[in-house]
Amino acid sequence: MSDDRVRATETSIRILEAIVELDGEAGITELAGHLSVAKSTIFKHLNTLESNGLVVETDDRYRIGLRALEFGGYAQRYDGVYDTAYPEVRQLAEDSGELANLMFEEGGKGVYVYTAEGPKAVDINTQTGRRVYLHATGIGKAILSTLPDERIEEIIDTHGLPAATDHTITDSGRLFDEIEQIRREGIAYDREESVEGMACLARPLSVPGPRPAAISVTGPASRVMTGETEQQLRTYLDQAGNVIELNLKG
Template sequence: MDRPKTSSVRATGTSMRILTAIADREEAVSIAELVDRLELAKSTVYKHLITLEEHGIVVKNGGGYRLGLRCLEFGGIARQYDGVYDVAKPEVRKLAAETGELANLLFEEQGLGIYVYTARGERAIDFDVHAGRRVYLHTTALGKALLASLSDDRVDEIIDRHGLPAETDETITTRSALFEELDRIREEGFAYNEEERLGGIGCVGTPLETGERRNAAISIMTPISRLQPEDERRAYTESLHQTANVIEVNLAHGRP
C-alpha cells in the first residue's frame, strides 16, 4: 500500500517546480512571473526562494532569480560517479578535433537524455547543447542509439512515462515507427537524426558498452548538408566507431 504524501514531500516538489521554471529561462525570473506561471501563492514562492537562496541553489540577479553555481557542483559530482565521464571526455574531445564538428556525450537518467559533455571542432555549428540539457531520447541520434541498447520492455516503459512528443515535422511520434528504427540501429550500430529535433541539424550517434555502469552514447552533430553525402556519413560513422571502441576498451580494462 502506497504511503500518503507528506507536506515535506509536497514542499520538495514545489521547490523543484520553481527550479525547473527558473532553469527554462536564460535570464533571471521574477517572483511575479513564477507566481503566474506556476499558479502558486506569492508567499509560497517567496518562502521557497529564500530557502533555496540560503543553500546557494538560486541567487538574486537584478529583479529576479537565477540558478546558483551550487547546481554546477552537484552536477559535476553526479556525472563522475562511475568513471564513464572521465574515460569518455578526452576521447570525445579528440573526436571533435579530428572531425571538426560538435561531439557529444549523453547519459540516460529516468528515461531522458542528459548532455554531460560537448566538445567543438574548428567547423562546429554554433548550437547550444551545454552540459545538463535534458532531451527526449527519441528526438536525437544519441537518444535513439541509447534506446537501441535497451530491452524492448525498458523502451516501452520510457515511452509510457514520457510519450513521443514531436519537436519538428520529422520527429518519430509513433511506437511502431520507433521500434522499426531501433531494429535498424541494432543491426547497423549507428543512429541518425535528420532534422528530428531542430531544422537544418543532423547527427549520427552510437551507444557505448559500459558494463554495469550507466547507459551512455556519443555523437557527432553537424549541419544536415554535411551528413547527407554518403562518403561524409561513412567517415563520421568510422570516427564514431573508433572512438567508442577506445572508450569501451579503457572502461573494460580499469580506467579509471
C-alpha cells in the same frame, strides 16, 4: 511504489523551474504570480534555497545558484564513464570538425552530458544538462538500442513520441524497426529528425554500471550525410567509441 511526496520540497523545486522559465531571473512577486502561490511562501522558500546556494539574489532578482552545478557534477561523474569518455569525445570533435556529444539516459530521457565543438561546428543549442526525447535524436536512438524492449515500451508510454520536425519518428513500429537496425549495424542515423537541416551519426557505448550512454557527431545534413564524409565520420565515431570502451574495461 507509494506516491508519498513532500509538498514543500516540491514547491521549492517548482520555484527553481519557474526561475528558469522566467529567463533565468525573477523577483518574488513575479514568481508568486507565475506559480499562483502566496508571496510569503515564495519568500521563505527563496530564503531557504539562497542560504543553501541553490539560488542567488542580486538587487531583489533571484537566479539559480552555482551550488546546483556542484550537485550536477556529482551526477555527471557518478560512474566514471564521463571521465574516460569526454577526452575522446573532444578528440572526435577535433577529428571530425563537427559537434560531438556524450549522452546519458535517465528517467527515460536523454541528457547531454558533454559536448565539444570542432573547427567547423555549427553553433547549435546543445548545452550540458539539456534533456531531450530519446526517439527524436540519433544519439537518443543509439541509447534506446541498448535497452530491453520492455523498457523502451515503458519509455514510450511515459513520454510518448512527440515530433520535433517533420522527420521525427512518431510511430512506435517504425521506431522499433529502426532500433533493430541499429542493433545489427551498431550505428544510428538522425536525418533532420530533431532539428531541421541537421543530421547526426551516433553509436551506443557498452558501459559497466546502470546508466546507458552513447556518443554522436552532429552537423549540417549537407555535410554529414554525403557518402564520402559519412564514411569518414563513421570511422572517427567508431574509433572514439572503441577507445572509450577499451579504457572502461581496463
